[in-house]
Amino acid sequence: MEHEPGDAGVADLTDRLRRFAEERDWQRFHTPKNLAMALAGEVGELLAELQWLTPEESVAVMADPEHGARVRAEIGDVMIYLTRLADLLGIDLVVAATDKLADAARRYPVERSYGSATKAPADGAE
Amino acid sequence: MEHEPGDAGVADLTDRLRRFAEERDWQRFHTPKNLAMALAGEVGELLAELQWLTPEESVAVMADPEHGARVRAEIGDVMIYLTRLADLLGIDLVVAATDKLADAARRYPVERSYGSATKAPADGAE
Amino acid sequence: MEHEPGDAGVADLTDRLRRFAEERDWQRFHTPKNLAMALAGEVGELLAELQWLTPEESVAVMADPEHGARVRAEIGDVMIYLTRLADLLGIDLVVAATDKLADAARRYPVERSYGSATKAPADGAE
Amino acid sequence: MEHEPGDAGVADLTDRLRRFAEERDWQRFHTPKNLAMALAGEVGELLAELQWLTPEESVAVMADPEHGARVRAEIGDVMIYLTRLADLLGIDLVVAATDKLADAARRYPVERSYGSATKAPADGAE
Numbered sequence: 001m002e003h004e005p006g007d008a009g010v011a012d013l014t015d016r017l018r019r020f021a022e023e024r025d026w027q028r029f030h031t032p033k034n035l036a037m038a039l040a041g042e043v044g045e046l047l048a049e050l051q052w053l054t055p056e057e058s059v060a061v062m063a064d065p066e067h068g069a070r071v072r073a074e075i076g077d078v079m080i081y082l083t084r085l086a087d088l089l090g091i092d093l094v095v096a097a098t099d100k101l102a103d104a105a106r107r108y109p110v111e112r113s114y115g116s117a118t119k120a121p122a123d124g125a126e
Numbered sequence: 127m128e129h130e131p132g133d134a135g136v137a138d139l140t141d142r143l144r145r146f147a148e149e150r151d152w153q154r155f156h157t158p159k160n161l162a163m164a165l166a167g168e169v170g171e172l173l174a175e176l177q178w179l180t181p182e183e184s185v186a187v188m189a190d191p192e193h194g195a196r197v198r199a200e201i202g203d204v205m206i207y208l209t210r211l212a213d214l215l216g217i218d219l220v221v222a223a224t225d226k227l228a229d230a231a232r233r234y235p236v237e238r239s240y241g242s243a244t245k246a247p248a249d250g251a252e
Numbered sequence: 253m254e255h256e257p258g259d260a261g262v263a264d265l266t267d268r269l270r271r272f273a274e275e276r277d278w279q280r281f282h283t284p285k286n287l288a289m290a291l292a293g294e295v296g297e298l299l300a301e302l303q304w305l306t307p308e309e310s311v312a313v314m315a316d317p318e319h320g321a322r323v324r325a326e327i328g329d330v331m332i333y334l335t336r337l338a339d340l341l342g343i344d345l346v347v348a349a350t351d352k353l354a355d356a357a358r359r360y361p362v363e364r365s366y367g368s369a370t371k372a373p374a375d376g377a378e
Numbered sequence: 379m380e381h382e383p384g385d386a387g388v389a390d391l392t393d394r395l396r397r398f399a400e401e402r403d404w405q406r407f408h409t410p411k412n413l414a415m416a417l418a419g420e421v422g423e424l425l426a427e428l429q430w431l432t433p434e435e436s437v438a439v440m441a442d443p444e445h446g447a448r449v450r451a452e453i454g455d456v457m458i459y460l461t462r463l464a465d466l467l468g469i470d471l472v473v474a475a476t477d478k479l480a481d482a483a484r485r486y487p488v489e490r491s492y493g494s495a496t497k498a499p500a501d502g503a504e
Contacts, residue, residue, distance in 0.1 A: 040425050
């Protein structure tokens with residue numbers, strides 16, 4: 001398999017974030033509790049970018065260069081804190097997500113879930 | 127560069143999530159607006175796992191197998207929705223995070239930021 | 253002015269929540285930091301109830317007795333933690349909100365803001 | 379019972395917020411879905427004010443006039459959106475919270491819950 005953009009990237013990003021914190025002596029602020037709060041704060045900023053849009057407008061948000069750049073920046077911030085938090089906890093983000101996806105495949109079999117949103121809210125996993 | 131665990135993973139996870147949604151005809155629910163809400167909902171569940179812990183207890187949360195498993199599952203759910211949202215918006219998670227980290231390096235030069243949390247809250251980027 | 257349902261209620265609710273925590277010796281868990289996390293966790297559960305609905309469907313959510321009851325319960329939980337947090341901080345919820353509304357009235361004068369959502373996202377205050 | 383500061387306030391605040399939206403023709407943006415997102419966005423800003431503090435520092439946050447004013451302003455914003463959302467849904471905030479508190483009293487009897495945080499996270503209600 002060839003490298004796609006972003007591949008080989010989570011491990012590298014993890015290292016960069018660790019060095020960034022160490023250089024500034026910020027490790028003591030970076031407890032899982034604090035980082036989870038920071039993650040939630042960034043997700044709040046992302047929501048603020050989308051809150052007044054209709055779902056249809058949200059689909060086209062990247063077509064507006066200025067608004068799209070703000071959304072991309074918030075997504076970047078969310079990924080920063082999520083990656084840093086996973087590093088602190090010793091969790092592999094992609095493996096944890098893949099495991100949860102396997103769970104979701106069991107709980108939402110295609111034949112029972114086709115086209116139905118009423119299943120999805122039950123557990124929150126996609 | 128050798129593959130680390132999780133490497134080559136975001137692109138692959140993105141593909142799996144896309145297929146998962148297509149097989150269930152869930153694409154119409156997966157607008158950026160809706161996915162951002164689902165992301166925030168999962169982050170809320172993650173916070174609930176950490177809310178009564180002291181910061182010190184949160185550092186050791188993975189040492190408790192049951193609590194650790196719940197935290198890992200919530201991190202997995204957060205990564206699922208973040209990856210799916212980035213796919214919908216055409217954003218590369220790792221590149222977006224790396225760009226924001228470069229911004230943060232400019233805004234928080236080591237000499238001015240060393241050991242100081244008072245700088246960090248200003249913009250929210252790590 | 254006559255009492256409306258809910259009036260005279262915030263002060264009374266504040267007292268009840270304080271007693272509830274004292275009776276269980278939960279005050280030491282109720283730091284502002286922890287309560288803010290609990291508040292965010294409950295808001296996450298509220299979002300999860302609305303995430304797959306269209307905005308139009310969300311307008312009618314209370315017409316479904318079961319779904320409406322879940323939304324009402326989440327709103328109740330959010331109000332519980334917000335009231336408890338405000339008590340800990342010595343903040344009067346209604347006065348704080350009224351002050352921010354006065355700010356918003358200055359920042360969003362009617363003649364410039366009429367019908368425009370592009371103003372509203374700027375600061376987040378309604 | 380005498381009026382305390384803030385009493386008789388939720389109903390009055392509800393009316394003011396309704397007029398504020400009507401004068402600006404913002405009702406069409408104020409669906410429950412959108413308002414829940416705005417509420418979560420403001421809670422995110424509140425978390426950002428507390429994320430790097432220790433729990434002990436968070437107890438004293440109001441003693442710093444500048445930081446305290448920012449926390450108070452965020453609490454005000456959260457209350458604004460929560461009140462507006464409850465109005466749209468026809469929910470009485472104080473009654474909904476009081477009902478949930480009665481539930482919590484049943485689920486967390488004093489004798490079983492005294493001093494124990496392990497019960498509290500189970501359901502999220504205080």
